[in-house]
Amino acid sequence: MLDDLLTQVGRDADAIPLSGPASARQRGRQRTRRQATISAALAVTLVAVGVGLALTRPHDDLDRTIAPTPSAPVLPEVGSPVELGARPTSVAQAAGDGKVFSAWQTPDGATFVNAVDLHTGAVLWTKPMETTGAVADVRLVPGAVVIIRDAPQGPGQGLTVSYADPATGQSRRQFRVKAGHEVSPAATVLVDRWDTGEVEAGSVATGAPAWSDTTNKTTRVISDGERLVQVTTDGRLLVRETGTGTLRRTITPALKPNEHGQSQFVIAGDRLFFDTVPCCDGAAYQIVSTDLATGDSSVVLSQGPERLVGMTACGDQRLCVLDDTPQVTAIDLGSKVRLWQSPAPESAGMISAIGDSTLITGGGPAVVLDGGGQPAFRAPDANVDWLDEDTVLMTPRLTAGTVTTVNIIDRKVTRLGEMPATIGNCVHTTDRLACPTATSLRLWSLTG
């Protein structure tokens, strides 16, 4: 039904009359002329007031927008580009344990996976994969690299999850997962929640079921590695050991999660956080914090009628919550007091933190808020991620451009060099940046 409705929206959008390219060109020329006029006027004005501003402007550039300038040197490459022959139809990468692992599908449907040494750039191994399917993700679990692909029949038909030896690329196990299932890859098992609510963990060693739960109908499975939380349809949280399925605790949280697994769940340390809307449109959303070790559970935030976008632990005993106001609210988990609220960019879709600093990103500008909720800096349309506790890495979005680091303590901006346009998400460590481009996989140094 929803599919049909959205198809109808597309059809109605197709009936919107457009002015045509000539009109767009004319409007573009008008913009250029207008901007030229404004620039000339501004130049005169700025000369007049520039000296005064330099003397009186406080040295407070916390909220400045940082725009990299296009005059940096070329980013130093590590090793040689791994040529792909043709533009891959899908690609994903993951970095860890001194290597970057890449999986890609070629236009003729073949899929490959390789490992490159992050230090030298040397290709350690390259393996063709047994079956086809667009690459959806590459993940690392202890002792294995996991490649997740759409089923050979195409997206929406399920997934193929392959475990390989990170040292040699040797295939260890391949699982087929049906459409509508939720999977959680772990070191020794692949946990598969069926759309009917059963949970089965397949052993990576044997391929046979390691454990299963067909009694407690489950709407979500969330794992942080060795620990797995099953969210049941009646709102309980079952805490298990992921590898063995041993049940450690059953918790009834302060409020039930939303139906159909639509709450967002975040595990941080021993706490599990989720959002829920207890009743109706316009009701506040509630954030429930549950201690997975003791079972203590309480509501730490009630706010709305806006809706949650994301949340993250942001310092000792703190949770930062992004909603679609859009704003970020920091909560002290001990006292449940709101420490601060700060506006976020309209396009905000993701929130992450290192220490008590918070990074808000999305399809537009990115903002870093310091531990007091004050903007530490704002970046224009760029991909921004944490490099380390004090530094963020900015890479160009969609186009070739400059790779920049920004120290959020002293606001120092360092232009590292130019990189070409990418065709997928890059991955990085503190000293390396790996990206897929149209014809090759590239690896650069972030430390010169």
Next chain:
Amino acid sequence: MTTTDDFDNFYRDTSRRLARYAYGLTGDAAEAQDLVQEAYARAWQRWRRLAGYENPEAWLRLVVNRLAADGWRRLGVRRNRPAEAPATAPPPSEDTVLVVRAMQTLPAAHRRALALYYLLDRSVGEIAAETGASTGTVKSWLSRGRAGLAAALEPIAPKEATRDAR
């Protein structure tokens, strides 16, 4: 082929998709119409550079994102409407009005993901590459966006499993 021809071909190849996207984001045909023309006007200003981009269409969507988020038209920035302005859009169906109104209640990230997935047939991987998010995050946006839509449309679209991106 001239630069103008290149641009005109690009416009003809991509403008319908951009209109779908802009309509999905704004829920207003006139606003979508205007955002599309503004995005192409900006594209023409820097066409030489843009033509060399790996994915100039994604750049256009970025412009539309920003203009839509800024409430560009509502702020009255729109002006100099050309004499050859297009006809008014025909009224959308009743269901479409309800759906686009419901989409406006969603967070921008969810709305954008739904528009890319359902109106432009982009895969989860492609949406992840375009937004800089992980595929898991995109799936979460789609899942929560669908749930939000279903809740807002409950009388006409009972909760149900739809295209599964999880």
